[in-house]
Amino acid sequence: MRRRSNCYLLLTGALLLLMALAFGHASMVRADNTQVFQRRAELVQSLGLTDLCLFTDARYCRHPSMADRNTAFQDNPMSFEHFPSGSLFMPPPHLKERTDEVD
Amino acid sequence: MRWIEKQRNILDFTLGSLLRRRGKSLALLIVYSLVIFMLASVIFFTHAIKKEAAVVLEGAPEMIVQRLIAGRHDLIPKSYADTIREIKGVYAVNGRLWGYYYDPTNGANYTLMVDSDLNDTAGSIVIGKGVARNLPGDNYGAIPLKASDGSYLFLKVGGILPAESELVSADLILMSEKDFRLMFGIPDEYVTDITLQVRNPKEYTTVATKISQLLPDSRPILKEEILRTYDAVFDWRAGILIVILLGSILAFLILAWDRSAGLSVEEKHETGILKALGWETSDILLMKFWEGVAISLTSFLVGILAAYVHVFFFASGLFEPVLKGWSVLYPEFRLTPFIDGYQVATLFLLTVVPFTIATIIPAWRTATIDPDTMMRT
Amino acid sequence: MIELKDVRKVYNAGKPSEFVALDGIDLSLEAGRVTVLKGPSGSGKTTLLSLLGCMARPTAGRIHVFGREITSLPERFLTEVRRKTFGFIFQQFQLIKGMTAIENVMIPAYPSGERRAELKARAEKLLEMLNLSHRAEANAEWLSGGEAQRVAIARALINNPAVIIADEPTAHLDTKLAREFMEIIENLNGGGMTVLIASHDPLIHESPGVDHVVTLKDGRIVSQGAFQCS
Numbered sequence: 001m002r003r004r005s006n007c008y009l010l011l012t013g014a015l016l017l018l019m020a021l022a023f024g025h026a027s028m029v030r031a032d033n034t035q036v037f038q039r040r041a042e043l044v045q046s047l048g049l050t051d052l053c054l055f056t057d058a059r060y061c062r063h064p065s066m067a068d069r070n071t072a073f074q075d076n077p078m079s080f081e082h083f084p085s086g087s088l089f090m091p092p093p094h095l096k097e098r099t100d101e102v103d
Numbered sequence: 104m105r106w107i108e109k110q111r112n113i114l115d116f117t118l119g120s121l122l123r124r125r126g127k128s129l130a131l132l133i134v135y136s137l138v139i140f141m142l143a144s145v146i147f148f149t150h151a152i153k154k155e156a157a158v159v160l161e162g163a164p165e166m167i168v169q170r171l172i173a174g175r176h177d178l179i180p181k182s183y184a185d186t187i188r189e190i191k192g193v194y195a196v197n198g199r200l201w202g203y204y205y206d207p208t209n210g211a212n213y214t215l216m217v218d219s220d221l222n223d224t225a226g227s228i229v230i231g232k233g234v235a236r237n238l239p240g241d242n243y244g245a246i247p248l249k250a251s252d253g254s255y256l257f258l259k260v261g262g263i264l265p266a267e268s269e270l271v272s273a274d275l276i277l278m279s280e281k282d283f284r285l286m287f288g289i290p291d292e293y294v295t296d297i298t299l300q301v302r303n304p305k306e307y308t309t310v311a312t313k314i315s316q317l318l319p320d321s322r323p324i325l326k327e328e329i330l331r332t333y334d335a336v337f338d339w340r341a342g343i344l345i346v347i348l349l350g351s352i353l354a355f356l357i358l359a360w361d362r363s364a365g366l367s368v369e370e371k372h373e374t375g376i377l378k379a380l381g382w383e384t385s386d387i388l389l390m391k392f393w394e395g396v397a398i399s400l401t402s403f404l405v406g407i408l409a410a411y412v413h414v415f416f417f418a419s420g421l422f423e424p425v426l427k428g429w430s431v432l433y434p435e436f437r438l439t440p441f442i443d444g445y446q447v448a449t450l451f452l453l454t455v456v457p458f459t460i461a462t463i464i465p466a467w468r469t470a471t472i473d474p475d476t477m478m479r480t
Numbered sequence: 481m482i483e484l485k486d487v488r489k490v491y492n493a494g495k496p497s498e499f500v501a502l503d504g505i506d507l508s509l510e511a512g513r514v515t516v517l518k519g520p521s522g523s524g525k526t527t528l529l530s531l532l533g534c535m536a537r538p539t540a541g542r543i544h545v546f547g548r549e550i551t552s553l554p555e556r557f558l559t560e561v562r563r564k565t566f567g568f569i570f571q572q573f574q575l576i577k578g579m580t581a582i583e584n585v586m587i588p589a590y591p592s593g594e595r596r597a598e599l600k601a602r603a604e605k606l607l608e609m610l611n612l613s614h615r616a617e618a619n620a621e622w623l624s625g626g627e628a629q630r631v632a633i634a635r636a637l638i639n640n641p642a643v644i645i646a647d648e649p650t651a652h653l654d655t656k657l658a659r660e661f662m663e664i665i666e667n668l669n670g671g672g673m674t675v676l677i678a679s680h681d682p683l684i685h686e687s688p689g690v691d692h693v694v695t696l697k698d699g700r701i702v703s704q705g706a707f708q709c710s
Contacts, residue, residue, distance in 0.1 A: 003596065004118040005111045008397060015404035022411045026440035029415075033439045036267050037158050043268050045162030047218060048199050048298050050329050052156055053233070053273040054336075056212045056430040059203055062274070063214075065324065065332040066169070066296075068176050093335050094328035105593035112590035112599075123578035376574045379535065380588040381563030381639070383556060474562075475527075475536035 064092055110393075113386065117393040120373070132402055135358060139406025139454060140413070142351045146446050147414040148422060149336075154441035156333035159271060160326075164298035166307065167199075167324045168314055178293035183318055190313050192302045198294030200283050204248060204276070211237050211274070211431040215286065218277035225279040227261035233273030233432045235263050248276075251288040258282060266435070273434035355454060359461040362395075371469050378474040387470035388463055395459030403455050407447065415440045481511040481674065482532055482643070487541030489527050489699075501527040502699045505541070509676070511642070514669050514689050515705075517678040519696035525678035526647055528696065532676060533645045534562040546642075563588065567636030569646040573628045575620035575635075581627070582607060582616040585634045592639070599638075606634040610664065626657040633664060643674045650681045662687045 043049070051063045060067035121128040168187065170179035184196045200217040213234055221227060228246070230238075238246065245257040264272045284291065301310050311323040374387055413419060418437050419426070426433075487505040492498050502524045509515055509532070517525045530536040531543060534550055537558075542551050550561055567588075575584045585603040607613050610630040615623065623631060629649065636644055644665075650658035658681060665675050666689035677684060685693060692705035 003111075003115060004122075005114040008114065008118055012400065012404070015401070015408065018408055019404060022408065022440075023442065023444075026411075026415070026442050029440055037155075037439075039265070040159045040268050040271060041162040043162075043264070044159055044271055047216060047275075047277070048164050048197075049271050050160070050163050050167065050324075052152070052159070052270055052333065053214075053231070053275075053434050054152075054270075054426070056233075056274050056432045058212075062203070062212065064336070065329040066167070068169075068171060068174065068322075092328065092332040094324065094331065107593075108595055109591060109593035112593070112596060115596070116587065116590055119579060119583065373576060376576060377587070379568060379570065379574070380635070381559060382588075382591055383559045385556075386591040473536060475530040 065094075067092065110389075113390050114393045114397075117390050117397060120390075121394065121397065128398070131358065131398055132405075134354065135398065135402035135458070136405045136409070138351050138354045138358070139403050139450070140409045141347060142450060142454075143407050143410030143447075144413050144419065144422070145347050146450065147410055147440075147442065148419050148438070150443050150446065151414065151438040151441045152336065153333055155270060155439060156336070157330060160330055160333065163326050163329050165300045165326045166298065166311065167329075168297040168299070168318070169322045169324065170296070170318075170320055171322050172320060178289060179296055179321070181292050181294055183321065184294075184297050186317055187297060187299055187314060190310055190317075192306050193299050193310060194302065195298075195300040197298050199296050199298055200280060200289070201295050202283075202287055204286075206237070209237050209431055213276050213432070214274050215276045215278065215283065217280045217283045219280075221261075221277060221279045222281070223279075224261065225281045226257075226259060227279070228258045228282075229262040229264060229275075229277040230260055231264045231272040231275040232266050232269050233434050234276060235260075236435075237432055248286060250286045256282060256286055269434040270436045273436075274432050355458075359458055362458065362461040362465070370466075371472075374466065374469045375472055375474070375476060378470070378472055384470045387466060391463045391466040391470075392459060395462030396455070398462075399455040399458040403451060407450075411440070411442075414438065481546060482509040483507070483542075483544040484531070484538075485542045485544075487531060487538045487543060489524075489531060489536070490539040493539065500699055502531070502538075504700060507694065507701065507704075509674070509692075511674050512669070512672055513691040514665060514675040514677070515692045515694065516685055516690050517676070517694050517696060518680070518685055519702075521680075522698075523696040524699040525696055527699075529645055529647055529676065529678050533566045533568060533643075534558050535568075563592075563639055565642050567639065567641035567644045569629075569632045569636050569644065569649050571648040571651055573632040575623070575628055575631060577619070577621045579620055580617050581612065581620060581623060581631045581634075584620055584631055585638055588635060589638050603634065603638060606637055607631075610634055625653055626660065629653065629657065629661060630664070633661075637668075643676060644668065646675070646677045646679075648679055648681075649677065650679065650684060655683065658683050662689060665689060 050065050053062070055061035168179065168183065170177050170183070179198075181198055184198060187193060188196045202215050204213045204215050205211075206213060211234075218229065221229065230246075245259045247255045247257050250256050258278060264275060264277075278286075283289070301307055307325050307327070311325060314321055314323050377387060377390075378384075413421060415438060418435070423433070484505050484507040487502060487507075488500070489502040490498060490500050505528065507528075517528055519525055527536070531538055534543075534545065538551060542549055544550070545561060545565060548561075550558060553561065575581075576587070579587075582600065582603050585606060586599050589599050589602075604613065604616065607616050607630075610633060612627060612630050612634070615627055618627075620628065620631070632649075633644075636646075646665075650661055653661065662684060665677070666687075669675055669689060677690075679685070684690065690705075693703075694701055694705065695703040
């Protein structure tokens with residue numbers, strides 16, 4: 001009769017090992033990608049880019065950091081979304097927090 | 104040693120007990136794992152995106168000055184750059200030319216941008232991988248772009264930006280300044296916005312204030328604000344994240360409530376037998392503890408591992424329909440695994456611990472049952 | 481060995497459903513004997529067994545087990561005394577369904593922290609003694625009445641108790657199996673085991689292996705066999 005606790009402890013041990021491997025894998029990939037990050041950062045610097053290309057359905061979704069308060073059909077960053085992507089993220093903090101002095 | 108053997112003996116019994124209720128135990132395990140999987144996937148994805156943004160956008164311009172008219176972006180005169188250059192501590196003041204182009208043939212939005220390296224090769228463009236994917240065939244040749252005057256500019260694809268940069272360049276079309284101005288009909292004395300650098304980083308806000316004062320219709324944006332934008336992206340307090348979060352929390356609460364609602368008749372009877380056979384109250388509670396741990400720890404580990412594979416090997420495929428929205432052009436990228444151990448530990452404490460407690464507590468009353476009762480059953 | 485002095489047991493004291501199960505019980509049980517408690521339903525047999533086996537506490541009076549007073553022992557110590565001294569055979573055996581016969585036998589010893597291999601060996605030996613080795617891996621719900629009873633006996637013996645307590649052990653068995661049960665009890669008693677049985681069954685009362693018979697009625701002892709009493 002195979003002992004149940006042995007099976008369970010083996011399974012848990014295997015899962016924990018996999019988790020440790022995942023963390024190890026993450027660490028390895030991060031180290032491997034250092035060059036990639038550098039090349040990306042260089043491209044960003046040379047072109048003067050400001051945003052990630054995550055959402056391309058609307059201007060304020062494509063360049064949230066550059067968005068103005070009054071994109072077409074929108075009254076303010078807190079108004080209802082017209083594009084699905086806009087519901088995924090908050091308006092940039094500087095649009096909500098900016099004081100009149102700098103705005 | 105005796106203590107370890109006792110734990111193992113009780114664990115044996117507990118696992119047998121769970122196997123006797125195979126269907127229910129399996130269903131619980133699956134649902135719990137799914138909840139953890141959802142939560143962990145969201146945590147991994149958002150954390151990785153934020154970290155990538157922080158690393159990659161370090162190269163972003165230190166300050167960008169936009170012009171606003173009636174609250175909307177407008178082109179900014181090049182003469183503004185001259186005014187900005189006069190400010191002490193400011194250098195490398197340059198105009199940027201960029202904009203959006205909607206391609207009606209495939210419904211995609213592109214970001215068009217001037218790359219000064221292409222100024223000597225008017226008529227030639229460099230495109231992002233995402234743009235290339237949206238074009239028919241492999242031999243791209245010349246792409247027709249409709250200009251503001253209704254005519255078509257046929258621009259030859261001279262190169263494709265590397266796939267590894269898709270996260271920042273998937274929708275880019277880089278062109279010469281001449282072609283850009285021709286496309287959009289932008290006069291020579293205007294640019295889209297102005298970038299600049301400041302010698303002393305502590306002077307950013309001061310310089311921004313000065314620019315606002317000197318050019319009242321302008322709006323400076325600091326790099327720090329650009330980076331904070333992506334810290335706020337996928338903030339847990341908003342949007343789809345809070346929907347997923349609330350859904351997952353609700354599912355989890357239902358699970359825990361089901362556990363804490365009390366033992367079934369069968370479970371109570373079993374507990375009574377154990378008490379009559381000489382098990383102490385603490386032994387019964389220990390059994391319940393192992394029951395909670397067996398389910399919640401296994402589910403947690405399975406959920407976390409599945410989430411890791413989902414986000415970092417399958418590029419969050421399940422989230423793609425949500426993230427894509429109405430975008431026709433969607434970048435293909437594999438996120439670098441940035442994992443916040445603190446968040447994983449928090450998820451553990453917020454799920455495994457309460458679930459285990461919810462398993463032990465309802466057993467308390469039954470565990471203190473008078474064994475005499477069993478004699479009379 | 482086990483001594484009860486002026487023991488009284490009241491259920492639901494102070495409530496309208498108050499019920500005096502036992503009153504004024506004075507009883508001494510010697511080691512190595514087979515004692516039978518008999519009496520009609522509601523006479524207090526099961527309650528007396530519970531008190532003797534440290535499964536319940538008396539409302540009044542004192543109980544001594546092997547010279548140690550257990551009346552006011554904390555629950556933890558009482559449980560330890562119960563586990564080490566007594567082995568129980570319940571009226572409907574109360575085997576756990578879904579577990580094998582051998583697993584059922586081992587259950588009472590799990591909390592002791594004994595090594596499983598040793599525990600299993602002991603359980604196998606007990607099942608062999610009771611001619612049940614071939615059914616060790618059968619699930620409890622697949623056992624016949626007689627087999628279930630023998631598993632219950634083996635379970636009662638796993639912790640090497642000094643006393644076996646059986647509550648109506650033959651209530652669901654035919655005459656043949658009832659006789660087999662008494663044969664097993666007599667064998668155990670022959671090895672020095674003290675046995676306490678509560679039963680209606682005349683077959684048990686009249687069994688040659690029984691040393692003492694205590695008759696109860698309405699919670700009181702009305703007559704006793706050949707053992708010390710006051």
